[in-house]
Amino acid sequence: MLKLGVLVSGRGSNLQALINGIEEGKIDASIELVLSDNPEAFALERCRKHGLEHGVVRRKDFSTKKEFEEELAIKLKEKGVELVVLAGFMRILSGNFLRHFPDRVINIHPSLIPAFQGLHAQRQAVEFGVKFSGCTVHIVDESVDGGPVIVQAVVPLLPEDTEDTLSQRILGYEHRILPQAVQWFAEGRVNIKGRLVEVREARYGTLPVNPELEKF
């Protein structure tokens, strides 16, 4: 059973997708700890509802980013966390944090990176006028939304789309590719060689999700 730690800042719908996947027996993992930097995050409500261990670590309670990140890492390590999932965590983690979990911190981002990195990725896509955007699960490195790609899903933009409608359509795929990526880690099938990530025995098809999803 892969031990997960999940970092959140807000609504927590991606956290919910992981909870559902675990409760439905599709993900061979357990959520050992959820940490939020925001005490008001709705994600914490979801933790209470599902009996998940959770805590709040606020940046403003530490004088340096280093100390804040150390506290996050200590708490996750105390729980034996093996894979850290950033699920709407609105802070950039430095190497000080990442060195505690080498190649074992993943993030979900609502664009096809390297397009539209950073905040408001869906708004950036609408304003740019692209015909396709999507979402990405990637390994977190010291860049902002730029680490090695594990899986991407392509989502079309329609002429009438707004930031909101596009965000909703992308979110539907976020809730599928994130649990799938976690399950690939749980199955020990993710090989990372520099920038290149190989999911062993994954199929690559003509559907705009590569690698193809298997369980979600």
Ligand code: GRF
């Ligand atoms: C998602 O769009 C995710 O891709 C981005 O932040 C948002 C978090 O949503 N990183 P939620 O908190 O999981 O509902």
